[in-house]
Amino acid sequence: MSTRRSGYLLGFLACLAMLGYALYAQFVLKLEPCPLCIFQRIGIAAVGALFLVAGLHAPRGWGARIYGALILVAALATAGISARHIYIQHLPEGSVPACGAGLDYLFKVFPVVDVVRKVLTGSGECAKITWTFLSLSMPAWVLLSAAALGVWGLRVSARPGTRR
Numbered sequence: 001m002s003t004r005r006s007g008y009l010l011g012f013l014a015c016l017a018m019l020g021y022a023l024y025a026q027f028v029l030k031l032e033p034c035p036l037c038i039f040q041r042i043g044i045a046a047v048g049a050l051f052l053v054a055g056l057h058a059p060r061g062w063g064a065r066i067y068g069a070l071i072l073v074a075a076l077a078t079a080g081i082s083a084r085h086i087y088i089q090h091l092p093e094g095s096v097p098a099c100g101a102g103l104d105y106l107f108k109v110f111p112v113v114d115v116v117r118k119v120l121t122g123s124g125e126c127a128k129i130t131w132t133f134l135s136l137s138m139p140a141w142v143l144l145s146a147a148a149l150g151v152w153g154l155r156v157s158a159r160p161g162t163r164r
Contacts, residue, residue, distance in 0.1 A: 004064060007156030008055035011071070011149060015048025018145060025131065025138070034126040035106075036085040039116075040142045043078025047149050050074055054157075068157025075150030082143035088126050089137060 022041055025031045033041070054067040106115045129137045136144075 004156055004159055005055050005058040007152070007159065008051050008058075008067070011051035011152050011156065012048050012055055014145075014149060014152075015044050015051060018044050018142075019048070029131070031130050034085075034128075036081060036088070036126045037138070039081050040078055040085070040139065043074060043081055043146065044142070044149075046074045047071060047078060047146070047153075051149075051153065054153075064157045068154045071153030071157070072150045075146045075153065078146040079143050079150070082139045082146060085126060085139035086137065086143065089129055089139065091127060 019041060022033070022037075022044075026033055050067065050071045054064075054071070057063070057067075059067055131138050133141065
């Protein structure tokens with residue numbers, strides 16, 4: 001990558017590819033996402049949106065550093081949600097919370113803050129591992145990818161570059 005703009009747009013394309021695979025897994029492979037999976041998708045979408053805006057804006061100086069920091073914060077939040085999901089997946093049989101209500105129902109009944117709190121505590125459907133690649137579950141891949149995207153965002157933002 002020779003320009004900062006192309007680096008940001010490459011980060012956006014990586015996020016788009018991740019979200020595309022998540023939709024493929026849901027609708028073609030018939031893997032129903034749990035609430036924590038949905039929150040991870042939202043996090044990757046936020047990282048992707050920041051990459052896209054940064055790519056379109058093509059900032060210099062402090063603007064690039066601010067975008068880098070925002071991308072890193074969004075990526076770390078996503079990695080944190082993924083880490084929580086991995087933790088729940090590795091709880092012993094008897095200590096996994098019971099399956100909860102669906103995300104649609106929670107948003108209808110509870111305020112957003114309560115929904116976020118309930119989702120992050122996890123439930124039984126979040127503990128099931130239904131997909132692996134190279135012995136890692138999907139949340140583990142999201143954690144690795146979010147960390148890589150955060151580092152990529154910092155690297156691109158720190159690069160001395162032109163406005164293109």
